Amino acid sequence: MFTQIEAAVSRAFKQQLASKLNLNREVTLEQPKQSSFGELAIPVAFQLARELKRPPKQIAEELIAGLPKPEGVACFEIAGNGYINLRLDRGAYAWSILRGVETKPEQSLDKIIVEHTNINPNKAAHIGHLRNAVLGDTFVRMLRKRSYRVEVQNYIDNTGVQVADVVAGFHYLGHKSIDDVKALIESASPRFDYHCWDLYARISAHYKEHPESLAWRDATLHAIESGESDLVVLGHIVSDAIVSAHLKTMCRLGIKYDVLPRESEILHLKFWATALELLKQRNAIYFETQGKNKGCWVMPAAAFRTADAESERGEAEGEDSKVIVRSNGTVTYVGKDIAYQLWKFGLLGKDFYYRPGFSYPDGHQVWVTDDKPYATAPSFGAAAQVFNVIDSRQAYLQDVVVAGLRALGFTREADASVHFSYEMVMLSPRTCAELGIELSDEDKRRPYVEVSGRKGLGVKADDLIDKLIETALEEVESRHPDAPVEQRRQVATQIAAGALRYFMLKFTRNSLIAFDLHEALGFEGETGPYVQYAAVRAQNILRKFKERSGVLPDFERSLSPESLARCFDSEELWQLLLLASKADSIVDRAIGSGEPAHVAKYGFQLAQAFNNFYHHSPVLGEEDMERRNTLLWLTQYVHQQLLRTMDVLGIEQPEYM
RNA sequence: GGGGGCGUAGCUCAGUUGGAUAGAGCAUCAGCCUUCUAAGCUGAGGGUCGCAGGUUCGAUCCCUGCCGCCCCUACCA
16 A cells, blocks of 8 residues: 555656656655654655756745645645655545555566575585575565565585585495495484584595595596496485485475476586587687686686776786686586576576475475476476575676676576675674684684584584574463463474574675574564564454454444544554555565565564554553554554564464463 | 775664664663563663765765775686
8 A cells, every 4th residue: 555655656746747847757755754754755856956956945846736646645745945745644544554455466477586595415504504595585475475476496506516525425434335324314313414514524624634535526526427326326315315404494494495406407408518509609608728727618707897897917818717617628616507597597498307306294396306207397497587595705606607698698687687695694702602612713813703514613503493492482381381382382483483584684685694692592672573472462452352352343334534533643553554554565675675684674663663552552441442443453454464574574473472 | 916895882783776863672771560461661871974085055875095804806616
């Protein structure tokens, strides 16, 4: 509803500009700094003042003279030295909002692909991976809430160095047979993904102490590539088992995928070979005959570097170029990524085969790529826009991928490729101490410590979730000692997941998170549980009313725009209703700015406004019927909007708290 | 060396594309539970928006130069 009014006002001003000043331009709206100024502010007069060389106030006056008032708008006012402020007709606005007159945007035809998570399948997931997955999943939820068609992909690098290292660890370091590893996967303790976590740290340390053992890695990689060895089988069962563990971990946070494209199929189905031919044909890459990259196929730096920083130093020729095919003929990760990105846009002229993978409890099916026909699957890929959720360190590689598309002439697709980047999650020194992680003297001096899979340094996702559940459970048990055990566990689990998701979302993407256990375990202030608690409170009011009176009143019969206008004369009530009505508008803006954090912030603000209301305006004790019914209706509406926002954030409302 | 990011309250962070009196949470201190459960509410203190210039009616925001921190700049991913 708020979105519609924004659009209507913007349109009205645009028309006014055209007819009065003969200007054709979009009019942006903003929120007044103070709520007493009204509901919307239009600063357009300031922008025009310079061009027209006239005082802004005069322009503002001219613009609102004879301006038709869109439905729901009470008046326009001029404030300060040129602001146009708008006030809504509170009764009319509340009446249409509360009756639920909302229009849903139509489902878009174009498909958007969001690729996220993308964890190397060689060890348990850690908190850094959680940030990626939560960001990606929330962005997907934002898009879907606004009726975009979205496909969620989780790329599995099952033939890379990291998997090879763990395979080498099993084979060379541990002398484990395929059956041994299968037994390890079956055994409950230690969990296989945790076992690999330690093994990966061990083999990495071993490489460091015995550099000659790096030959194991090469041998394993070679075996995986040629496809003819027990090591290949080992690689597959390890990565399959780990992927399955990752999916379970993410599922605890409500994160699901549609399809898992695997690197093994990119290779076996000759995706890369096809892409390579294209790149050669169109001269996007060239064969280097001299210098340090001699014998490689490289992409010239000019393709992906900003034009202004052209090589002023002439000797640097080939210095910044990116190797796509190594001199030994193997392809780099970027090369495979170009092929994958081409497929995402349907530009490769090839497709994977698919088989059903993991099934979620709700029946949702994940499909996994395969190299031979298996079953009829939904169609994947061929999107109009692609978001790759990848940490900011890989910005350069992402630039190379996009440059690849552009060099092939796919400029539209290059422009539609978005690197949805985010900063790393580090550990606070205090948290390292709490977890018993020993730090080097160098690390001790830093404000935060980098998570490192190679060093086995980090907080495992499942450990963190377990710890959160434990903390929440203590609180739930002290508050609801009589509730059934299973239910208490369920509530604690929802609170834990809510706390974790909110924590990962409250920071904007390019802000580095120094993960602090104490902070993450807090359930007070700007946290997920705070938002959940507000929703629970709203639900309690509604439930209690129904317990006493059987059903909710027939609001539309007992109230009217006029009675609502009287009640919403109160500034606090009006601001609550107004804020609650902005849920969709906020999501639209957050999609535009690509910041899930904005939705999280809004959820908190709405919860905060409701908590204020909760304390200042007792609903059930209200004696005046008209007012009581209005408060009740408002409560129902805010509850609905809170749930709507929490759904976008992937946060559930517990039954009680 | 080159490219990118960051610097806002004691701490962690917002700040809607240049606008009205710079905001939250945590922490600290002082209040509020016989009520729709206090995981809450009310109030207080706390700021040279890194520094210095510039652009203009107006700058935390744009430009330039410094200072400090981080990341990238692999035939690793």
